[in-house]
Amino acid sequence: MILPAILVISVIAFFPLFETFYDSFYSFSLRPGSVKRFVGLMNYERLMEDPRFIAALKHTVFFTVVSVFFETVLGILMAVVVHQKFPLRGLVRAAMLVPWAIPTAVSSQMWRWMFHDQFGIVSKWWVKLGIISPGTPILGRPSLAMWAIIFVDVWKTTPFMAILILAALQVIPEELYEAARIDGANAVQRFFKITIPLILPTIGVALIFRTLDALRVFDVVYVMTRGAVGTETLAVYNRHVLMGRAFTGNWFGYGSAISVAIFVIISIFAVIYMKSLRLKFD
Amino acid sequence: MKRLTLVLTLVLITAVAFSIKITMTSGGVGKELEVLKKQIQMFNQIYPDIKVEIIPMPDSSTQRHDLYVTYFAAKQPDPVVLMLDVIWPAEFAPFLEDLTKYKDYFALDRFLPGTVKSVTVNGKIVAIPWFTDAGLLYYRKDLLKKYGYDHPPRTWSELVEMAQKISKAEGIEGFVWQGAKYEGLVCDFMEYLWSFGGDVLDDNGKVVIDKGDAAVKALQFMKDLIYKYKISPEGVTTYMEEDARRLFQNGKAVFMRNWPYAWSLLNSPDSPVRGKVGVTVLPMGPGGRHAATLGGWVLGINKYASKEQKDAAIKLIRFLTSYHQELYKAVNAGQNPTRKYVYQDSSLEKAAPFMVKLFNVFINALPRPRVANYTDVSDIIQRYVHAVLTNQMDPQTAVKKMAKELRWTLGQ
Numbered sequence: 001m002i003l004p005a006i007l008v009i010s011v012i013a014f015f016p017l018f019e020t021f022y023d024s025f026y027s028f029s030l031r032p033g034s035v036k037r038f039v040g041l042m043n044y045e046r047l048m049e050d051p052r053f054i055a056a057l058k059h060t061v062f063f064t065v066v067s068v069f070f071e072t073v074l075g076i077l078m079a080v081v082v083h084q085k086f087p088l089r090g091l092v093r094a095a096m097l098v099p100w101a102i103p104t105a106v107s108s109q110m111w112r113w114m115f116h117d118q119f120g121i122v123s124k125w126w127v128k129l130g131i132i133s134p135g136t137p138i139l140g141r142p143s144l145a146m147w148a149i150i151f152v153d154v155w156k157t158t159p160f161m162a163i164l165i166l167a168a169l170q171v172i173p174e175e176l177y178e179a180a181r182i183d184g185a186n187a188v189q190r191f192f193k194i195t196i197p198l199i200l201p202t203i204g205v206a207l208i209f210r211t212l213d214a215l216r217v218f219d220v221v222y223v224m225t226r227g228a229v230g231t232e233t234l235a236v237y238n239r240h241v242l243m244g245r246a247f248t249g250n251w252f253g254y255g256s257a258i259s260v261a262i263f264v265i266i267s268i269f270a271v272i273y274m275k276s277l278r279l280k281f282d
Numbered sequence: 283m284k285r286l287t288l289v290l291t292l293v294l295i296t297a298v299a300f301s302i303k304i305t306m307t308s309g310g311v312g313k314e315l316e317v318l319k320k321q322i323q324m325f326n327q328i329y330p331d332i333k334v335e336i337i338p339m340p341d342s343s344t345q346r347h348d349l350y351v352t353y354f355a356a357k358q359p360d361p362v363v364l365m366l367d368v369i370w371p372a373e374f375a376p377f378l379e380d381l382t383k384y385k386d387y388f389a390l391d392r393f394l395p396g397t398v399k400s401v402t403v404n405g406k407i408v409a410i411p412w413f414t415d416a417g418l419l420y421y422r423k424d425l426l427k428k429y430g431y432d433h434p435p436r437t438w439s440e441l442v443e444m445a446q447k448i449s450k451a452e453g454i455e456g457f458v459w460q461g462a463k464y465e466g467l468v469c470d471f472m473e474y475l476w477s478f479g480g481d482v483l484d485d486n487g488k489v490v491i492d493k494g495d496a497a498v499k500a501l502q503f504m505k506d507l508i509y510k511y512k513i514s515p516e517g518v519t520t521y522m523e524e525d526a527r528r529l530f531q532n533g534k535a536v537f538m539r540n541w542p543y544a545w546s547l548l549n550s551p552d553s554p555v556r557g558k559v560g561v562t563v564l565p566m567g568p569g570g571r572h573a574a575t576l577g578g579w580v581l582g583i584n585k586y587a588s589k590e591q592k593d594a595a596i597k598l599i600r601f602l603t604s605y606h607q608e609l610y611k612a613v614n615a616g617q618n619p620t621r622k623y624v625y626q627d628s629s630l631e632k633a634a635p636f637m638v639k640l641f642n643v644f645i646n647a648l649p650r651p652r653v654a655n656y657t658d659v660s661d662i663i664q665r666y667v668h669a670v671l672t673n674q675m676d677p678q679t680a681v682k683k684m685a686k687e688l689r690w691t692l693g694q
Contacts, residue, residue, distance in 0.1 A: 030354075031376055032376055032377075115520075116520070116525065117520065118515065136516065137515075139520045140516065140519035140672055141672070142672060225520075226462070227463070228462070228463035228668050228672070229668075229672050239348075240661060243347070243351050244347075244657035244658065245655065246351045246355060247351070247373060247374070247376065247654070248654045248657075248658070249655060
């Protein structure tokens with residue numbers, strides 16, 4: 001049973017990964033007749049000197065750290081709330097998942113309209129609350145656009161975090177809390193001494209999922225700003241290199257190098273999580 | 283009787299054996315798809331043996347571009363007939379069938395010269411213009427009259443003056459256009475640049491954007507529309523065509539720059555500005571000329587298709603770009619013909635009078651830079667123009683950097 005599994009994984013996962021690695025050492029394009037030229041590490045040296053890549057890297061890491069932080073904190077809170085018994089709990093749990101269920105391209109477009117300077121509902125509220133002055137284009141301001149994108153991502157993926165954590169909450173035996181209560185632990189102590197340690201492995205897995213997703217974020221940025229006003233992420237830049245320059249110049253190897261860079265950054269984050277949360281996967 | 287059955291069977295067998303299936307990509311904006319399906323039915327009355335299957339494409343032009351990249355990179359024989367944006371022929375030329383020898387069959391000398399230019403790559407014809415587009419100025423006839431103007435603005439300064447006066451008195455926006463960072467921004471920028479007497483590339487393809495001060499002045503003017511004259515909302519830096527149209531259609535703006543498609547929507551039964559809208563050529567700049575960016579779509583043939591499929595595709599394209607079919611499409615889908623003489627047809631004048639009235643705009647529309655790596659050229663323009671519009675860079679620096687990057691990209 002293991003052999004077919006390995007075979008399938010190697011075909012659908014390792015082969016493209018290996019090919020991308022391989023391509024990143026070459027200079028070529030997808031134009032017919034383009035000759036693949038081995039250039040060693042040149043594409044990677046170029047990456048280090050590409051201001052657009054460096055900027056995109058910064059934007060991506062900022063987006064990832066901030067959005068995943070809020071998603072985790074809010075996700076835990078949300079999970080704890082829906083873990084309680086209250087009327088219509090099943091309905092609330094289902095409704096909670098709605099943002100997660102809408103395709104990102106659709107919900108991003110929806111939010112783009114809500115951020116519209118003239119008839120956007122969010123703009124209207126923010127003006128009323130005094131956060132922005134009337135007529136401010138939220139997605140056209142360098143200081144605001146990235147936060148708006150993060151806001152949408154948090155709105156969309158917090159439910160995913162919550163559902164994962166809720167599953168972990170449900171397997172914590174009630175006796176533990178009872179014992180703690182008898183020993184005189186208050187609610188805050190019970191939360192930090194029992195709940196958090198027991199859901200930590202799940203949070204770790206959820207963090208890896210979310211971080212991985214956030215580091216290759218594309219659709220929400222592409223639909224809302226196309227990478228304008230300091231929101232260009234690595235994946236958005238990479239689309240331009242791989243698709244926009246597929247047949248011109250010799251950029252395909254360079255685009256592959258960007259893909260490898262995204263892969264490496266994701267791996268670094270994954271290792272940090274695994275080490276710091278002492279996760280074991282075997 | 284027996285003989286008749288035999289003959290009929292033979293006819294049937296030949297019909298089946300010689301019938302051929304080809305695929306064609308098409309957009310689905312408005313009535314586009316519906317109209318095309320009717321056209322294919324008409325085509326099949328003449329060529330019953332060619333079966334055409336339509337592959338609908340996403341609305342976003344960039345998504346269509348990326349789909350084609352995947353098709354071509356995979357060397358797929360399908361789709362056979364390709365609906366291409368007017369800016370792609372140079373980039374996709376290696377994958378398109380050379381149609382130069384069919385020049386006369388398609389009667390290309392009867393097409394608008396700008397559209398023919400856009401499908402000519404290194405002297406070769408790689409596609410046939412299907413419908414065309416040009417940037418236009420929409421204005422509120424009723425408001426202009428109310429404030430004592432008997433004609434639409436002829437120059438940008440006239441537009442600024444009218445927009446300031448009317449928008450202040452009416453409490454609405456003065457002028458909306460496309461200022462988001464995407465292809466539409468390039469179209470708008472080119473119009474300002476040309477009307478100020480500049481260009482991005484000269485006729486030999488050399489970068490000339492930093493020659494003279496036209497580009498700096500054009501950029502400064504675009505910026506001034508927002509921050510100095512305050513006739514455009516700061517939000518134009520996030521507007522695409524539909525954002526501008528919605529504002530204008532709800533009576534919230536005096537002027538709008540948009541494509542011809544907006545006309546029928548602005549005059550639809552439920553439109554608040556129905557009958558109150560005029561449309562004309564974009565104003566002249568100090569460079570002394572009106573300018574409109576050429577848009578539109580062309581039909582090419584996939585090089586990896588079989589010989590029989592290509593022959594069938596040529597017949598289909600010839601049919602779709604014929605006089606009567608272009609007229610049919612213009613009347614029913616509101617898409618501008620690429621053939622000159624269709625504009626003289628009385629039935630077009632009845633269905634879409636502005637097309638006939640503005641023939642001069644369509645025949646004089648200018649193409650964006652025609653280079654193979656246009657996506658890079660466009661990306662550079664988008665980034666720097668948008669940086670100026672959002673106050674992140676001054677026009678002088680932007681033009682200097684733009685020129686430098688363009689030269690580097692084009693290997694000059």
